Amino acid sequence: MNFPVYNRGLVYHKVSEQFEWGLTTTTPKQFKAQMQKLKQLGFSFSTIRDHDPGQQEVLVTFDDGYASIKRYAAPALAEVGGVGTVFAITDYVGQKNSWDYFPEHKQVQHMSWRDLRELHDQGWEIGSHGRSHRRMINMDLADIRSELVTSKKQIEDQIGQEVVTFCPPFNAWNSDLLHLIEEAGYWRIAISYPLTGLPSWSGEFVPRLGVYLHDMLPLFLAKIMVNPLAPVAVLQQQLINLAGDGKIVENWLNPTGK
Template identity: 30%
Template sequence: MSKRRHRDSIRALLAKIPILTYHKIENRREVGINALPPEHFQAQLACLQELGYTTITFHDLLDSPELPEKAVILTFDDGYASVYEHALPLMQPYGFRGVVYAVGRFIGRWNDWDANLGGIRFRHMDRRQLRELADAGWEVGAHSLTHRALSWLDETSLHREIFGSRDLLADVAGRMPTSFAYPFGMHHLRVREMVKAAGFAFACGGINSAAEAVDPLQLRRVPVYQFEGLSAYRKKLRIAGLPRLEYLKLRILSWPAVLTPLYQKRFRRELFLEMEGMPGVYSNNSND
């Protein structure tokens, strides 16, 4: 394996690499804007190829001896099964790979952590599917154990969510995860320090993350929504010059995400208590 890049070199690279956020790639509709039809996704992949982009992962940033001149990172939050069913086969002909952020305790389960308006539920990838992605060159990153707002948790629960998801995903993918995605894009200094202590080199927020895009522990990502055309998609790739109106639009569209943690506290408390008692790789007796 090649020598890992210096931190300053990585910061310089990150300043030039757009990071996009997807969730579901499927035709099923939801009361929301995060389910992207496969045909729209394929058009975006063709657009990336036409513009000369090559996908990379955060693993590549650390270890690959050479990186493409025009790199882009495609991230998929929550680890939905539709990413395995649709995104993977659509990306393979282009030689593209992605970064999938799995919710540890919901692997292979329905997304009952979410509000699921209209009673529409979506299934998360199981261990076999995640391992196949890892074997295909994808990065399997951590997205906590239960997808709660980490900045609202006490120290013990925060440690469990971050270190526990790290250990569980390492067991699933066969490799220690390099990057972490904050649920709902919510984080503060205490959360970032815990993520760093767990050994993550990178951590992703959302469009509202610090404008200092070169901070590896609070990377800004640009979300992709189902109703947007290719003109809007091309704007998302302009990391150094995202138009102000586009930025404001994306911030407005992202704000409803903060309502889900409130829903969880009111209606999902028993589910998360059950999750905290589940056996797994992680133990409270960890030496970390």
């Protein structure tokens, strides 16, 4: 079965049982069901680096590099024969996320270098999310360069492979930053799905849609199969087609067919 694919890039943050108000967590059960459903529909799962545009591939990506990704997401992806891309914050590898706004007792552990190396050995791509998870467009030039160049080198030293994909923290980027990203030796940037079109750049944009705690399976599938840039009327029609066409909603509501 061939479904229309409008968006291949998905972005997750935490895959964990631990509830949080930020809603950037997906439960391990939800994540596994999402991957299994995509596999069932004929999709495979590639890193950004090894993506073949001719294939029906989904690019599952993880910002921030939390330990829960190695623990829950990697095994679930392995079960469907897939790999993903993780964007590490290099100053916080092996540390808690004290860069975030949560109080200390709610802080979450990032993967260690060893974890990241193991994922890389399993075929995952390790990209850079900078050093400190700050909004880079407000920084001075020396700090931006340090975020870009130092983080790249740190990851490369640890995994023994060139790092070519950068993901700007908070999706904060502009033309000046694109220029500096390129200058630092990256040629891809992973961003949120742009609503206003993209500037010209010699590198490659990897647009992604976020997956959140409240995303039930039909909404999750719509992220891939519905054109996120379409006007609302077209979007509605696409959702209706999607629901009817693949019987996706029906299957989801009544998986045993009774």
